[in-house]
Amino acid sequence: MLPETTEREGDETALDGRVARGLRTRAAVIDALLGLVDEGDLRPTAPAVAARAGVSLRSVFQHFSDMDSLFLEAARRHTERILPLYGEPLPTGRLGERVSAFVVRRGRIWERVTPVRRAVRLAAARSSKLQDLLDSARLVHRQEVRDVFSDVSMPAATLDAVDLILSWETWETLRGDRGLSVAAACEVVETAVGAILRDLRSSG
Numbered sequence: 001m002l003p004e005t006t007e008r009e010g011d012e013t014a015l016d017g018r019v020a021r022g023l024r025t026r027a028a029v030i031d032a033l034l035g036l037v038d039e040g041d042l043r044p045t046a047p048a049v050a051a052r053a054g055v056s057l058r059s060v061f062q063h064f065s066d067m068d069s070l071f072l073e074a075a076r077r078h079t080e081r082i083l084p085l086y087g088e089p090l091p092t093g094r095l096g097e098r099v100s101a102f103v104v105r106r107g108r109i110w111e112r113v114t115p116v117r118r119a120v121r122l123a124a125a126r127s128s129k130l131q132d133l134l135d136s137a138r139l140v141h142r143q144e145v146r147d148v149f150s151d152v153s154m155p156a157a158t159l160d161a162v163d164l165i166l167s168w169e170t171w172e173t174l175r176g177d178r179g180l181s182v183a184a185a186c187e188v189v190e191t192a193v194g195a196i197l198r199d200l201r202s203s204g
Contacts, residue, residue: 026063028053033074034116042119068127071120075133078116085109086140090148095197102148103166103190107182110171117168118176141167152197165192 032052036044046067050057064070085108091101110117124130142163154162164170166189174185 022063025053025055025059028055029060029063029070030074030077033070034078037074037119038115040115042115042122044119068123068130071123072127072129072133075116075120075130078113079133079137082109082112085112090144095149095152095201096194098148099194099197100190102144103186103193106166106189107171107186110168110175111182113168114172114175118172138167149197152201154200158196158200162193162196165189165196 029049032049033044036048036052041048046060047057049070050060053060060070064073085105088105091098091105093101120130120134124134142159145159145163145166149162170189171185174180174188175182180188
């Protein structure tokens with residue numbers, strides 16, 4: 001019985017080793033995609049990802065059925081690595097202080113997500129699952145607006161306006177299209193949100 005037990009344990013050890021190698025390869029492929037995107041390649045090819053990960057092209061598609069499924073997993077991984085930014089307490093205090101602090105918070109998040117967000121926006125055009133991921137993120141961001149400014153009674157249209165001004169899309173327009181600095185973009189967003197909320201509060 002002893003030889004059989006030893007052989008079985010050897011098989012299990014070999015299997016565990018293969019599983020561990022597979023997980024490392026999968027993680028390396030995801031990290032390679034994120035690395036390329038962070039460096040500005042918004043449409044990384046499978047060969048480029050394989051080369052960056054140090055694996056064969058075949059290995060990429062052993063773990064992912066296509067590039068869309070790889071993008072989806074990469075987007076999920078990216079969400080995990082930026083979670084600490086969302087773990088910071090939401091700002092409190094007077095309305096003006098909250099607006100200023102919240103804009104800075106959003107700016108910090110948007111700067112971190114922009115490379116991946118640009119790539120995901122392109123990929124989402126052909127992937128409903130990626131689009132669902134973006135939609136879920138937008139709901140989270142909208143709820144944050146409600147929570148931070150819960151003492152301000154905002155009609156739906158006003159909430160839409162404030163949510164839009166604080167969105168990544170607006171940040172991308174200010175930073176990517178107009179070339180504003182982080183400080184200048186924050187000033188624009190803070191000015192717009194502050195004006196809307198102060199006007200709403202004074203008229204109420």
